[in-house]
Amino acid sequence: MRAAGSLAAWMPGGAGPPQSVEYMRALRPLFRRDSAAGMSLLGAVVRPAVAARMAAGQEVFDEVGAHVTGGAECAYADEGVTAEARDGRIRLYGRGVPVLNGARGSLLVAVVRSAGAPWLAVADGTGTPRTRGIGCDAVDLDGVPVRVRAPLPGADPPYVVSGALIAGGAVGGVDDALRTVLRFALSRELYGTTVARLPHARGLLAGAYADLLIADALARAAVTADAPGAGAATWAATRLLTGILRDLATLLGARFYLREGPYAGFGAHWRALRALRAACGDPRRCTPGAIPPAAELAALAGHPPPLPPGVSVVSRLSHLDAEVRTPLAPDAADPLLRDLTARLESGVSLDLDPTPVDTHTPIPPDRGDDQGDMS
Amino acid sequence: MPERYPPFTDLERLESHLGDPHDERVVFSHAACVRLDAAEEFPGDICAHLDRWGVPAYYVPAECGGALRTLEHGLHLLRAIARRDLTVAIGHGKTFLGAVSAWFGGPEIQELVARWVLAGVPVSWGLTERAHGSDLLAGEVTVEETDGALRLTGEKWLINNATRGGVTAVLARVHGREGPRAFDVVYADKAGLAPGTFRTLPKERTLGIRGADISGIAYTGAPVPEGNRVGEPGTGLETVLRALQLTRTMCAGLSLGGGEHALRLAMSMLGPRAGEPEARARLLDAYADHLAAEVVATVAARCAHLAPAELSVVSAAVKYLVPLRTDALIRRLGDLLGMAAWDGGPEAVRFDKVARDHRIVDLFDGNRVVNLYAIVNQLPLLAAACARPVEWPQAAGLAALDRPCPALAPGRLRLVAARGVTVLRALPGAAERLREMAARRPELRPLAEVAAEVLARARSLCERTAALKPAPALVPVEHFEAAESFAAVFAAAAAVEVWLATHGSKPVAADDPRWAGGAWVRMVVHRLLGTPCDEPAREAMWTALTAQHREGMLLSLFPCRLAEGGMG
Numbered sequence: 043m044r045a046a047g048s049l050a051a052w053m054p055g056g057a058g059p060p061q062s063v064e065y066m067r068a069l070r071p072l073f074r075r076d077s078a079a080g081m082s083l084l085g086a087v088v089r090p091a092v093a094a095r096m097a098a099g100q101e102v103f104d105e106v107g108a109h110v111t112g113g114a115e116c117a118y119a120d121e122g123v124t125a126e127a128r129d130g131r132i133r134l135y136g137r138g139v140p141v142l143n144g145a146r147g148s149l150l151v152a153v154v155r156s157a158g159a160p161w162l163a164v165a166d167g168t169g170t171p172r173t174r175g176i177g178c179d180a181v182d183l184d185g186v187p188v189r190v191r192a193p194l195p196g197a198d199p200p201y202v203v204s205g206a207l208i209a210g211g212a213v214g215g216v217d218d219a220l221r222t223v224l225r226f227a228l229s230r231e232l233y234g235t236t237v238a239r240l241p242h243a244r245g246l247l248a249g250a251y252a253d254l255l256i257a258d259a260l261a262r263a264a265v266t267a268d269a270p271g272a273g274a275a276t277w278a279a280t281r282l283l284t285g286i287l288r289d290l291a292t293l294l295g296a297r298f299y300l301r302e303g304p305y306a307g308f309g310a311h312w313r314a315l316r317a318l319r320a321a322c323g324d325p326r327r328c329t330p331g332a333i334p335p336a337a338e339l340a341a342l343a344g345h346p347p348p349l350p351p352g353v354s355v356v357s358r359l360s361h362l363d364a365e366v367r368t369p370l371a372p373d374a375a376d377p378l379l380r381d382l383t384a385r386l387e388s389g390v391s392l393d394l395d396p397t398p399v400d401t402h403t404p405i406p407p408d409r410g411d412d413q414g415d416m417s
Numbered sequence: 418m419p420e421r422y423p424p425f426t427d428l429e430r431l432e433s434h435l436g437d438p439h440d441e442r443v444v445f446s447h448a449a450c451v452r453l454d455a456a457e458e459f460p461g462d463i464c465a466h467l468d469r470w471g472v473p474a475y476y477v478p479a480e481c482g483g484a485l486r487t488l489e490h491g492l493h494l495l496r497a498i499a500r501r502d503l504t505v506a507i508g509h510g511k512t513f514l515g516a517v518s519a520w521f522g523g524p525e526i527q528e529l530v531a532r533w534v535l536a537g538v539p540v541s542w543g544l545t546e547r548a549h550g551s552d553l554l555a556g557e558v559t560v561e562e563t564d565g566a567l568r569l570t571g572e573k574w575l576i577n578n579a580t581r582g583g584v585t586a587v588l589a590r591v592h593g594r595e596g597p598r599a600f601d602v603v604y605a606d607k608a609g610l611a612p613g614t615f616r617t618l619p620k621e622r623t624l625g626i627r628g629a630d631i632s633g634i635a636y637t638g639a640p641v642p643e644g645n646r647v648g649e650p651g652t653g654l655e656t657v658l659r660a661l662q663l664t665r666t667m668c669a670g671l672s673l674g675g676g677e678h679a680l681r682l683a684m685s686m687l688g689p690r691a692g693e694p695e696a697r698a699r700l701l702d703a704y705a706d707h708l709a710a711e712v713v714a715t716v717a718a719r720c721a722h723l724a725p726a727e728l729s730v731v732s733a734a735v736k737y738l739v740p741l742r743t744d745a746l747i748r749r750l751g752d753l754l755g756m757a758a759w760d761g762g763p764e765a766v767r768f769d770k771v772a773r774d775h776r777i778v779d780l781f782d783g784n785r786v787v788n789l790y791a792i793v794n795q796l797p798l799l800a801a802a803c804a805r806p807v808e809w810p811q812a813a814g815l816a817a818l819d820r821p822c823p824a825l826a827p828g829r830l831r832l833v834a835a836r837g838v839t840v841l842r843a844l845p846g847a848a849e850r851l852r853e854m855a856a857r858r859p860e861l862r863p864l865a866e867v868a869a870e871v872l873a874r875a876r877s878l879c880e881r882t883a884a885l886k887p888a889p890a891l892v893p894v895e896h897f898e899a900a901e902s903f904a905a906v907f908a909a910a911a912a913v914e915v916w917l918a919t920h921g922s923k924p925v926a927a928d929d930p931r932w933a934g935g936a937w938v939r940m941v942v943h944r945l946l947g948t949p950c951d952e953p954a955r956e957a958m959w960t961a962l963t964a965q966h967r968e969g970m971l972l973s974l975f976p977c978r979l980a981e982g983g984m985g
Contacts, residue, residue, distance in 0.1 A: 120756070292785065313843055320758060
């Protein structure tokens with residue numbers, strides 16, 4: 043990924059946001075193969091790089107940029123870090139959480155919120171005590187000296203922009219999950235037929251496909267839009283993506299729960315992307331006022347994907363947090379399923395920009411207790 | 418002090434035995450459960466600790482020599498175990514599921530299975546097969562009668578306790594036969610099987626309940642005594658379908674425990690932030706969802722005794738609704754916690770664990786789609802029953818949670834609810850009764866309005882259901898939608914009727930603000946059906962939630978002391 047220059051947009055000399063759609067798309071093959079690896083980029087590279095670019099300080103930008111483009115990783119602490127001046131230096135204190143990718147990052151990039159407007163601190167991250175977390179680590183800071191620092195603009199844009207990029211990349215992981223479950227549904231016999239012929243299952247599969255297209259449209263809008271539109275679009279995209287995984291888990295039945303076997307890849311995506319809602323789509327940070335109604339969210343999607351009669355972007359965005367989503371009726375489901383199956387057979391991605399994919403994606407090995415480990 | 422709601426007497430005794438789960442020195446502590454999960458190790462010591470108290474006796478009906486007076490008692494006892502750890506509840510409670518088929522058989526098999534269970538032998542339930550999942554009719558494991566013995570051949574897979582269990586209740590196809598009357602349930606005792614006639618399959622590594630023994634067992638002409646068959650030959654599938662009515666109801670206990678665990682954790686992790694408007698609203702939603710689950714599960718458990726002919730559809734509604742809504746409850750609490758749910762602190766680790774663990778409850782005994790299908794099959798009967806209301810007092814026993822239930826009579830369970838469900842048929846009378854009460858007591862007007870709205874929704878559902886054509890083999894989506902609505906309306910009606918039949922009774926604390934004007938019903942129905950909910954109801958609920966959490970009481974409609982609240 044880095045060799046391909048995908049990070050260049052966010053690093054010194056890069057064009058920044060105009061290239062972000064390309065960067066988001068470039069993340070998708072990685073997510074398709076291993077969502078945990080994709081999520082690890084959030085803390086290791088994307089969030090610190092975005093924050094450094096947005097911070098008003100060339101030194102911060104240069105240091106983080108040199109670190110990341112040199113192939114090293116950061117540890118990014120978003121909350122819990124305070125600073126005080128002692129012994130003639132600004133020093134960091136507190137328990138920094140979450141330290142996404144804290145296990146390996148040798149450069150500590152921390153948002154300091156102790157007083158006034160937030161600012162970004164860069165410090166040596168080696169040797170600080172780490173607490174192993176579920177998807178991230180915590181770091182205990184007791185006077186770590188700040189190397190360089192710079193004020194951050196208000197309204198939390200690093201969270202939203204980096205969250206939008208990663209949510210857009212995660213479309214790739216959900217694409218692979220949908221591909222896996224569709225193959226299962228086409229081959230699995232139940233009650234004298236295949237799962238893919240059961241109307242309820244067809245409605246869920248087609249709805250998942252529609253939602254994936256809408257999530258892609260929202261993510262593309264999010265990485266180019268200004269706040270608060272970007273935040274709302276990201277929030278909605280993360281809800282759609284995790285909702286798809288819930289519906290697909292229902293279709294996969296007990297196999298969804300297994301960490302080994304032919305469908306373990308689905309579970310690996312599910313585990314890795316569980317943190318997506320909090321890490322990229324926290325409503326307090328994406329939509330700090332109120333969550334916009336479905337029509338406004340649909341408008342954010344910009345160029346809506348082609349959907350058949352009987353299903354609309356607004357309808358799919360109307361019950362994002364419902365316990366259960368209603369399967370699509372046959373008149374809406376059938377055309378979507380035809381298209382979905384054709385894409386599966388022709389080996390192209392399931393997003394808005396069909397591109398060839400490796401149809402024999404290796405299943406990521408079980409990582410024991412990784413649970414979507416971001417490191 | 419109010420009298421204890423009867424099942425909570427046993428629950429408090431068990432709590433006293435188990436001790437404060439926050440204390441790392443006790444056997445069944447949160448710390449021990451987290452440690453075992455990380456090591457993917459079965460909680461054997463904890464299960465032995467439950468055995469010492471006598472939990473296995475609660476898996477055997479009192480009529481068969483056990484301590485299970487009613488399913489209601491069993492439900493709440495399982496909930497108490499599950500609120501500490503779902504792996505333990507599932508690993509230990511599986512014996513209830515394994516044993517339950519026997520209660521549909523004759524005295525000999527009842528006595529045999531009761532003896533095993535009371536001796537602490539784990540019993541597993543071999544229903545599903547690798548190639549067929551929930552499609553039990555397609556099962557390929559066979560039982561053949563040769564040389565005076567039954568011989569089992571074939572593989573059961575994804576079986577809880579298949580390896581650890583001493584005995585497995587196996588659903589097997591009678592060799593060479595087809596159709597629904599081609600199956601037997603046979604109890605296979607490993608101790609009695611000849612060497613080489615069975616082998617257990619490797620443990621499957623799972624998303625949650627990582628210490629549980631989820632594996633399988635393969636038989637090769639394994640000889641089983643003729644007396645280990647349940648009922649008449651060919652009745653196995655019917656036995657299983659009836660047994661599932663009891664086990665699906667009990668599964669709600671797992672969700673009640675899991676939901677409580679998550680909600681208590683969220684309250685603790687949020688600390689002072691819990692009172693902020695957004696957090697308070699989310700926590701209240703979760704609390705109302707939890708109480709809705711408590712009410713509908715309890716009514717279903719009583720239904721097993723008081724209206725057993727209705728349990729086929731009631732248990733399906735509960736098994737559909739409760740795990741689904743509890744998963745959503747946990748997910749929303751996770752949203753509320755944000756990245757704090759991932760920071761690796763002890764409470765975050767537990768929150769992650771309960772979220773992973775609970776995901777399996779939906780998969781037990783038929784997932785949500787299977788249970789909706791069970792309702793869909795009965796929609797015509799349910800619609801027809803709308804025209805046959807029953808008088809309110811006649812139906813009140815089901816919802817009067819202070820009243821005892823008669824003994825369980827498994828033989829009275831039916832495969833379809835031919836006369837509909839009492840809770841819905843009694844709703845017009847209950848709503849009318851509330852209207853009359855509200856005319857005299859203005860504080861009950863909001864509750865009466867809610868009851869009227871539930872009745873309106875029920876009538877609308879009846880009309881919609883009556884207009885549906887009988888479902889073909891490939892069930893259309895609109896039938897599933899009707900089944901989902903049925904489950905929600907049923908739960909809302911149960912809430913209204915429980916208030917009407919139980920308020921003012923001995924287990925209800927006189928000063929409980931939730932009961933006075935039916936605040937909890939107003940909020941529960943709001944969550945189930947989207948009806949408006951007023952601020953006084955929310956305030957009453959918040960007072961109760963914070964007090965129960967602070968004082969170490971069970972998150973429940975009734976007072977019940979937990980070990981962390983002090984048992985003296």
